[in-house]
Amino acid sequence: MNSKDEIISQWPRFGWDKELSKALGKPVKLAKDQIENLKNSREKTSIWKLVMTDGRESIPIVLKIFKKPLKDKHILEIEMYSKAFHVFNEIMPKLYWLENVNNKEIWMFTEFIQPLRGQIKLAxxxxxxxxxxxxxxxxxxxxxxxxxxxxxxxxxxxxxxxxxxxxxxxxxxxxxxxxxxxxxxxxxxxxxxxxxxxxxxxxxxxxxxxxxxxxxxxxxxxxxxxxxxxxxxxxxxxxxxxxxxxxxxxxxxxxxxxxxxxxxxxxxxxxxxxxxxxxxxxxxxxxxxxxxxxxxxxxxxxxxxxxxxxxxxxxxxxxxxxxxxxxxxxxxxxxxxxxxxxxxxxxxxxxxxxx
The missing domain is CATH 3.90.1200.10 (Aminoglycoside phosphotransferase (APH), C-terminal lobe)
Known part of the structure; x- marks a missing residue:
């Protein structure tokens, strides 16, 4: 999944507005004009910054797409969020939703948190x-x-x-x-x-x-x-x-x-x-x-x-x-x-x- 258009086309099929509304605790929709690609890697993953909105507030989230077959390191990251988050929740972003898409990819939606780099001059x-x-x-x-x-x-x-x-x-x-x-x-x-x-x-x-x-x-x-x-x-x-x-x-x-x-x-x-x-x-x-x-x-x-x-x-x-x-x-x-x-x-x- 390497394009904005592909994300938009899959969105209604899997009902992610509904699922993310449950996770965020209020009705929200995808802001289709605010999709930003953060990373496409040769390791068959891509990372996107999305924005959900209730019409007044904008809520940034992260979508990480893992292409199958999954590498061991991708399985580990998925396990860290899906199985171990309750242990490490104070040091990790929240997991909002995890979906098997067309049996070809895993889509993982997590909380977006501003990176340290770029906010301060590190000393x-x-x-x-x-x-x-x-x-x-x-x-x-x-x-x-x-x-x-x-x-x-x-x-x-x-x-x-x-x-x-x-x-x-x-x-x-x-x-x-x-x-x-x-x-x-x-x-x-x-x-x-x-x-x-x-x-x-x-x-x-x-x-x-x-x-x-x-x-x-x-x-x-x-x-x-x-x-x-x-x-x-x-x-x-x-x-x-x-x-x-x-x-x-x-x-x-x-x-x-x-x-x-x-x-x-x-x-x-x-x-x-x-x-x-x-x-x-x-x-x-x-x-x-x-x-x-x-x-x-x-x-x-x-x-x-x-x-x-x-x-x-x-x-x-x-x-x-x-x-x-x-x-x-x-x-x-x-x-x-x-x-x-x-x-x-x-x-x-x-x-x-x-x-």
Whole structure:
């Protein structure tokens, strides 16, 4: 379903004005002239912003269309809204309606909440307002607490410590070796890669699990793609206390809690050159806030938290991200992170005993 006209043509057939009127608690109709495409992806999904109106008030909603056959990650997101919303309702948009359309697509209607990005100029202190929500989410399924909710997710839920994941990591590490060798022959990459080449090859020998302690000190459900594009503010950015919600649950998995902090904090610092002069201060403060919040939920880490963050960053980088960015660069695409990845793998690898 890739066009506005197709949405309009299906609308009366399935009676969605009626169904959404029930969900919204008053009679509403689709504003056909206010349909906006937010995303069409190669992964066979499309996302639309629609507007329902009662003639006086306009109510924006999100329509996400999943094309069959569904990928595992699409099944996961649908399960998150349809089965697990009662557990995570304070951190998610509402689900209004779910429909199997012509046995070819799943149409999912959810609450529209304004994204954080674009509302504010993000500053490091803003992370301190986001991290408590992340800790609340993690705490609900941390270690043994997960068993209480495991029935909500089927076999499509990835587990970081599974045999399948370990096998995949071995394959990716071999790909990283291959790409490093190719980079040494590439005139555009050799100068960047050569100073780090031997050290990184030595580190790769210690995989695929470089730091078992990040698994041993605590796993839970993690969002998996916790960048600022997927964080929304329900009550407006001018509010003293942000009523935050997380969207885009396709990457949810059961894994080390610190992976979400890597994406939210560490990768943001990697992208933001203007933050890098203060990166130690930002990193330390964010870790401190996260540890304090997790402690409120009865969770205390048995290893130095800052080291756990760094180890999670290296594990994530070495198992997949370094390979992805080397491949991208070899294909002639730009990589804003490759230089940072190479530098931090070596520096933190030495600091954390991989070299």
């Amino acid at each position: 490091p202190q803003h992370l301190e307002r986001i991290i408590p929500l992340v800790a609340e989410f993690h705490a609900k399924t941390f270690e043994k607490r997960f068993q209480k909710h495991s029935h909500l997710f089927g076999s499509s839920l990835p587990h970081f410590d599974s045999d399948q994941k370990s096998k995949k990591n071995v394959e990716l590490i071999e790909k990283t070796r291959e790409y490093l060798d190719l980079a040494m022959k590439d005139k555009n990459l050799k100068e960047l890669v050569k100073p780090k080449y031997r050290a990184i090859q030595k580190i790769l020998n210690k995989g695929p699990v470089f730091f078992p302690e990040i698994f041993e000190t605590g796993q839970c459900l993690i969002h998996g793609d916790l960048h600022v594009h997927n964080i929304c503010i329900k009550n407006g950015c001018d509010s003293e206390d942000w009523d935050l919600r997380l969207i885009d649950w396709e990457s949810i998995k059961y894994g080390p809690c610190w992976y979400d902090l890597v994406v939210l904090v560490e990768l943001l610092v990697d992208f933001r050159s203007d933050w890098q002069k203060r990166e130690e201060e930002i990193r330390n403060r964010c870790v401190q806030v996260y540890v304090q919040e997790m402690k409120k939920h009865g969770i205390i880490f048995q290893e130095e938290p800052l080291k756990l963050l760094k180890k999670a960053y290296l594990q994530r980088t070495l198992e997949k991200k370094l390979a992805n960015h080397l491949r991208r660069s070899l294909d002639g695409q730009k990589s804003a992170l490759l230089k940072r990845y190479l530098e931090k793998v070596v520096v933190w690898g030495k600091e954390l005993g991989l070299l």
